[in-house]
Amino acid sequence: MDQGNIAMTTARIIDFLNTRRPEGPCLVVDLDVVRDNFKAFRHALPDSAIYYAVKANPAPEILRLLAGLGSNFDCASVAEIEMALDAGATPSRVSYGNTIKKERDIARAHALGVNLFAVDSHEEAEKIARAAPGARVFCRVLTDGEGAEWPLSRKFGCVPQMAVDVLVYAHQLGLVSYGVSFHVGSQMTKLDAWDSALADAKRVFVQLAKQGIELKMVNMGGGFPTKYLRDVPSAEAYGQAIFGALKKHFGNNIPETIIEPGRGMVGNAGVIKAEVVLVSKKSDNDNHRWVFLDIGKFGGLAETMDEAIRYPIRTARDGDAMEPCVLAGPTCDSADVLYEKNMYPLPISLTIGDEVLIEGTGAYTTTYSAVAFNGFEPLKAYVI
Amino acid sequence: MDQGNIAMTTARIIDFLNTRRPEGPCLVVDLDVVRDNFKAFRHALPDSAIYYAVKANPAPEILRLLAGLGSNFDCASVAEIEMALDAGATPSRVSYGNTIKKERDIARAHALGVNLFAVDSHEEAEKIARAAPGARVFCRVLTDGEGAEWPLSRKFGCVPQMAVDVLVYAHQLGLVSYGVSFHVGSQMTKLDAWDSALADAKRVFVQLAKQGIELKMVNMGGGFPTKYLRDVPSAEAYGQAIFGALKKHFGNNIPETIIEPGRGMVGNAGVIKAEVVLVSKKSDNDNHRWVFLDIGKFGGLAETMDEAIRYPIRTARDGDAMEPCVLAGPTCDSADVLYEKNMYPLPISLTIGDEVLIEGTGAYTTTYSAVAFNGFEPLKAYVI
Numbered sequence: 001m002d003q004g005n006i007a008m009t010t011a012r013i014i015d016f017l018n019t020r021r022p023e024g025p026c027l028v029v030d031l032d033v034v035r036d037n038f039k040a041f042r043h044a045l046p047d048s049a050i051y052y053a054v055k056a057n058p059a060p061e062i063l064r065l066l067a068g069l070g071s072n073f074d075c076a077s078v079a080e081i082e083m084a085l086d087a088g089a090t091p092s093r094v095s096y097g098n099t100i101k102k103e104r105d106i107a108r109a110h111a112l113g114v115n116l117f118a119v120d121s122h123e124e125a126e127k128i129a130r131a132a133p134g135a136r137v138f139c140r141v142l143t144d145g146e147g148a149e150w151p152l153s154r155k156f157g158c159v160p161q162m163a164v165d166v167l168v169y170a171h172q173l174g175l176v177s178y179g180v181s182f183h184v185g186s187q188m189t190k191l192d193a194w195d196s197a198l199a200d201a202k203r204v205f206v207q208l209a210k211q212g213i214e215l216k217m218v219n220m221g222g223g224f225p226t227k228y229l230r231d232v233p234s235a236e237a238y239g240q241a242i243f244g245a246l247k248k249h250f251g252n253n254i255p256e257t258i259i260e261p262g263r264g265m266v267g268n269a270g271v272i273k274a275e276v277v278l279v280s281k282k283s284d285n286d287n288h289r290w291v292f293l294d295i296g297k298f299g300g301l302a303e304t305m306d307e308a309i310r311y312p313i314r315t316a317r318d319g320d321a322m323e324p325c326v327l328a329g330p331t332c333d334s335a336d337v338l339y340e341k342n343m344y345p346l347p348i349s350l351t352i353g354d355e356v357l358i359e360g361t362g363a364y365t366t367t368y369s370a371v372a373f374n375g376f377e378p379l380k381a382y383v384i
Numbered sequence: 385m386d387q388g389n390i391a392m393t394t395a396r397i398i399d400f401l402n403t404r405r406p407e408g409p410c411l412v413v414d415l416d417v418v419r420d421n422f423k424a425f426r427h428a429l430p431d432s433a434i435y436y437a438v439k440a441n442p443a444p445e446i447l448r449l450l451a452g453l454g455s456n457f458d459c460a461s462v463a464e465i466e467m468a469l470d471a472g473a474t475p476s477r478v479s480y481g482n483t484i485k486k487e488r489d490i491a492r493a494h495a496l497g498v499n500l501f502a503v504d505s506h507e508e509a510e511k512i513a514r515a516a517p518g519a520r521v522f523c524r525v526l527t528d529g530e531g532a533e534w535p536l537s538r539k540f541g542c543v544p545q546m547a548v549d550v551l552v553y554a555h556q557l558g559l560v561s562y563g564v565s566f567h568v569g570s571q572m573t574k575l576d577a578w579d580s581a582l583a584d585a586k587r588v589f590v591q592l593a594k595q596g597i598e599l600k601m602v603n604m605g606g607g608f609p610t611k612y613l614r615d616v617p618s619a620e621a622y623g624q625a626i627f628g629a630l631k632k633h634f635g636n637n638i639p640e641t642i643i644e645p646g647r648g649m650v651g652n653a654g655v656i657k658a659e660v661v662l663v664s665k666k667s668d669n670d671n672h673r674w675v676f677l678d679i680g681k682f683g684g685l686a687e688t689m690d691e692a693i694r695y696p697i698r699t700a701r702d703g704d705a706m707e708p709c710v711l712a713g714p715t716c717d718s719a720d721v722l723y724e725k726n727m728y729p730l731p732i733s734l735t736i737g738d739e740v741l742i743e744g745t746g747a748y749t750t751t752y753s754a755v756a757f758n759g760f761e762p763l764k765a766y767v768i
Contacts, residue, residue, distance in 0.1 A: 055716055055758045076716040079759030098758070100662050100676045100714050103737075121664030123736060142666060155674075155718045159667040278484050280505030282526060283543040290539075292484045298752065305689075305719065330484050332439055332460040334539045335689065352507060353487075368682065371753050371762045374439045374482070375463030378755045 008359040009271045009314065016384050017273055025274045025295040026380040029057070029362050031065050033269035037235075038069050041224075041261055044239025047254070051095050053222050053262030054080040056363040061383035062266060063087030074222075074260040078108045085112065095219075097181075097260065099124060099140055099156050106131035118181060118219075120158045122169050129173035136178035137170050138219050139163040141204065143182045143197045156183065160200045164207045171213050179217030179255065180204045189225055189232050191241040195248070202249040217256040218246075224259070226267025226360050235264070263363040270362025272300065272379070276354045277330055289325040291346060293356065296329010296336040300379035301358070302368040304338040312359040317347040331374040392743040393655045393698065400768050401657055409658045409679040410764040413441070413746050415449050417653035421619075422453050425608075425645055428623025431638070435479050437606050437646025438464040440747040445767035446650060447471030458644040462492045469496065479603075481565075481644065483508060483524055483540050490515035502565060502603075504542045506553050513557035520562035521554050522603050523547040525588065527566045527581045540567065544584045548591045555597050563601030563639065564588045573609055573616050575625040579632070586633040601640040602630075608643070610651025610744050619648070647747040654746025656684065656763070660738045661714055673709040675730060677740065680713010680720040684763035685742070686752040688722040696743040701731040715758040 010030045017028065041050055051074040052066050058080060063073070067088035074097040075081045084094050091113025096106070099120040106117065110132035117132065119125045120140040128135055142157035158166065167177040180201045184193040201218050208215050220242065225232040233241075246254050278292040295301060303309040313327075324343035329336035338344075350356075369379040394414045401412065425434055435458040436450050442464060447457070448471045456477040457468035468478050475497025480490070483504040490501065494516035501516065503509045504524040512519055526541035542550065551561040564585045568577040582602070589599045604626065609616040617625075630638050662676040679685060687693040697711075708727035713720035722728075734740075753763040 053716075058756070058759065075759070077759035079756070079761075083759065098714075098716050100712075102659070102661055102678065121662065123662055123664050127736070154666055155712055155721055156716070157666070158664075162665075162667050165668070275486070277486055278505065278507060280507050280542075281546075282538055282541070283546050284549070294486065302754075328484075328539055330482075332437075332482050332540070337539055352511070367755055367757045369755050370686075371751055371755055372442070372463070373751045375442065375459070375461035375467070377463075 008268050008312065009357050012384060013271050016382065020382075022273070022380065022382065024377070024380060025272060025293075025299060026382060027270050027272050027300070027361060027365055029059065029062065029266065029270040029381065029383045031061060031269070031383060033362075034062055034065060034266055035069065037261075037265050037269065038066060038071060040235040041259065041265070044235040045242060045257070045259060048220070048257040048259045051097075051258050051260045052265055053097075053260045054084060055367065056262030057266045057270070057366060058083050059366070059381060059383045060087060066265075072258075074262075078105050078112075081109055081112060081114060091115065095258070101127065103127040103131045110135065116178070119166060119170065120156060120163075122166055125166055125170040125173060125175065129170070129175055133174060134176065136176040137167075138179040138181045138217060139166045139170075139177075139204075140181045140183070141197070141200050143184055143193070143200070160204055163204050167204070167208055167215070168211055168213065177208065177213050177215065179215050179219060181219030181221060181258075183221030184223040191233060191237060192245075193223070194220060194242050195245040198245045198249045205255070215255065217258060219258040219260065222260040222262050222264065224261045224264030226263050226363065266362040267360050268362060270360075270365070272358040272361040272365065274356050274358055276350060276352055276356065279350060279352055288323070288343060290328060291325045291350065292328050292330060293338075294330050295358070295379065296331060296338060298331055298333065298336055298370040298373040299329060299376055300361070300365040300369040301329070301338060303364050307339055307342055310339070310342070311361060313344065313346065314357040314359060315347055315350055315354060317349045317354070320347040320349045322346060323348050331376065333374070392652050392696065393741050396768060397655050400766065404766075406657070406764065406766065408761070408764065409656060409677075409683060410766060411654050411656050411684070411745060411749055413443065413446065413650065413654040413765065413767045415445060415653070415767060417746075418446055418449060418650055419453065421645075421649050421653065422450060422455060424619040425643065425649070428619040429626060429641070429643060432604070432641040432643045435481070435642050435644045436649055437481075437644045438468060439751065440646030441650045441654070441750060442467050443750070443765060443767045444471060450649075456642075458646075462489045462496075465493055465496060465498060475499065479642070485511065487511040487515045494519065500562070503550060503554065504540060504547075506550055509550055509554040509557060509559065513554070513559055517558060518560065520560040521551075522563040522565045522601060523550045523554075523588075524565045524567070525581070525584050527568055527577070527584070544588055547588050551588070551592055551599070552595055552597065561592065561597050561599065563599050563603060565603030565605060565642075567605030567644075568607040575617055575621060577607070578604060578626045579629040582629045582633045589639070599639065601642060603642040603644065606644040606646050606648065608645045608648030610647050610747065650746040652744050652746060654744070654749070656742040656745040656749065658740050658742055660734060660736055660740065663734060663736055672707070672727060674712060675709045675734065676712050676714060677722075678714050679742075679763065680715060680722060682715055682717065682720055682754040682757040683713060683760055684745070684749040684753040685713070685722060687748050691723055691726055694723070694726070695745060697728065697730065698741040698743060699731055699734055699738060701733045701738070704731040704733045706730060707732050715760065717758070
């Protein structure tokens with residue numbers, strides 16, 4: 001594993017940490033990086049509307065920046081919708097993208113002016129027809145998620161044939177059957193993943209057209225990766241692959257498209273500053289060290305679950321000789337271990353009290369953080 | 385799996401829910417059950433000091449009740465120590481039981497009057513010698529955790545021979561080498577698990593005595609289970625097994641002992657009220673339903689991770705025919721699925737909007753809950 005040539009901590013973040021010296025583990029997000037990411041997506045897919053996945057990091061400063069840049073917002077709850085509106089988005093720029101909504105939450109979103117809702121079942125279409133009559137809906141189609149580092153299981157979506165039925169049913173209920181969505185899986189690095197999903201989407205379009213219903217939109221979801229330890233394709237490369245697949249399946253009749261980057265928008269913009277609390281062994285002849293940080297699975301690094309995401313970690317001793325270690329968090333919970341099956345190489349000279357920088361942590365950290373597990377405060381964040 | 389004869393929701397909880405009708409998912413804890421559990425532990429192990437594991441549920445009402453009943457407190461952080469003191473405990477009734485502590489937190493605990501600290505390494509003993517000179521320490525020994533439903537991995541403790549070295553070293557540093565601790569693993573249902581751990585503890589006592597250091601205490605940790613779907617041995621049965629093992633290994637010279645129940649003290653005292661948000665299938669010929677609740681892995685049910693803990697779930701339709709379903713939470717996170725590999729039988733008639741009671745949820749729910757994942761509020765709790 002080559003960690004040597006990656007440097008995601010920006011000069012602004014380093015300057016902030018050196019100047020402010022914040023106490024405790026904390027996330028620092030550089031808005032300049034978010035702005036660059038937004039521009040890269042817009043440049044790579046100029047004809048797609050960008051719906052930022054608010055759940056990745058709902059910090060008000062990020063939402064305000066993106067609202068100002070013209071972003072739209074993919075929201076998972078009424079609270080997220082309210083945050084997007086507070087940040088300056090109009091309701092027309094909000095999608096209520098969760099397929100699992102309470103009917104009273106649909107009604108609240110509708111009252112706020114939201115007019116675009118996700119469904120993946122007849123039951124959800126019925127709720128929307130009652131609570132947001134006449135609204136636009138898109139139906140999420142199951143994809144196989146192969147090639148994603150954080151695959152999506154079968155929780156969201158239905159098979160394409162059922163999506164046809166759901167959209168016909170929604171139309172009969174007086175809703176506007178507007179389009180199809182899919183999600184190739186988070187941190188997707190296989191460029192052709194979008195091709196097979198777009199083929200499915202096209203088939204749904206064709207079948208609906210046969211029944212006189214003209215779909216207008218394909219929501220291509222997120223899945224755009226951030227760079228952790230391995231290099232990932234650029235937004236440019238994604239854009240070309242996706243545009244190619246759209247041309248291939250829709251020809252000269254490309255529909256409105258939406259993308260929902262979350263991790264790809266903010267992941268590489270954030271760095272967590274943490275501290276080494278203990279370096280120890282379990283026996284005198286132990287082959288490896290245990291390194292304990294003041295942040296772990298319950299303090300914001302939940303995505304190390306099953307060692308799925310492997311964050312780059314920088315220390316002031318990175319020139320020294322390295323040895324693999326088990327890396328763990330500070331709580332009295334035995335599950336609070338970050339990397340054990342696949343141990344993490346860190347400098348042998350690393351010592352109690354050292355600071356470490358955990359890079360690529362701008363997404364899915366602050367809000368995953370537990371309220372007060374073991375009495376530890378939730379992860380603090382500074383957006384600069 | 386027989387779910388029929390279990391009824392953990394007390395009349396007081398049912399009355400509270402019927403009268404107050406709290407909105408959203410919430411935990412309700414019945415203090416009468418906590419009081420009964422405390423008395424059962426005291427009756428089962430009359431010679432052991434009870435140190436309640438605050439991390440299981442730090443609600444002030446629970447801490448105040450237990451402080452009043454004479455409980456001591458096992459704390460994982462300075463914040464938990466402060467909560468125990470606020471609840472009425474004296475510092476002499478507090479153990480700082482986390483083996484991973486920042487030196488400045490040890491100093492803060494020491495300044496608050498705490499005089500009992502856990503260690504499992506030379507490095508931690510050094511920190512305590514500097515920040516809490518002269519304090520009492522106990523060294524945690526690794527156990528194998530076999531038979532626990534939530535096994536503890538190797539994160540805490542060191543092998544017994546190293547524990548001897550650590551305690552000798554602590555003595556040399558001017559600390560009071562006070563005892564040995566172990567933890568058989570959470571939700572431990574194998575009664576003889578304590579026997580082999582106590583044999584290890586005795587060996588450490590003997591080796592320290594050879595060097596002129598007289599240990600005084602064995603901290604037998606937690607691991608006392610709460611009743612989820614399967615019956616578990618009573619506190620009485622645990623008490624007998626543990627006392628038998630103490631007699632066997634320590635003869636007429638039984639040391640001071642400590643137990644640290646957390647789950648066993650509050651697990652069965654709490655019930656989460658939740659709501660069915662959606663019941664749907666993924667295709668027309670799907671063999672099973674997906675049932676989505678308004679609480680999931682990130683809202684407080686983190687211990688369903690790997691489907692480790694299987695909570696009893698009651699509905700108003702429990703007399704109806706049952707069928708297994710996939711049970712999932714409400715967030716836009718594909719990992720937010722509670723039971724899928726081992727599907728959960730629920731009434732076929734269960735419907736959107738139905739309330740369900742998730743029993744045995746008094747421990748490790750509220751504080752595991754995420755701050756605001758997907759914009760959802762952390763789990764609310766009512767202690768009655």
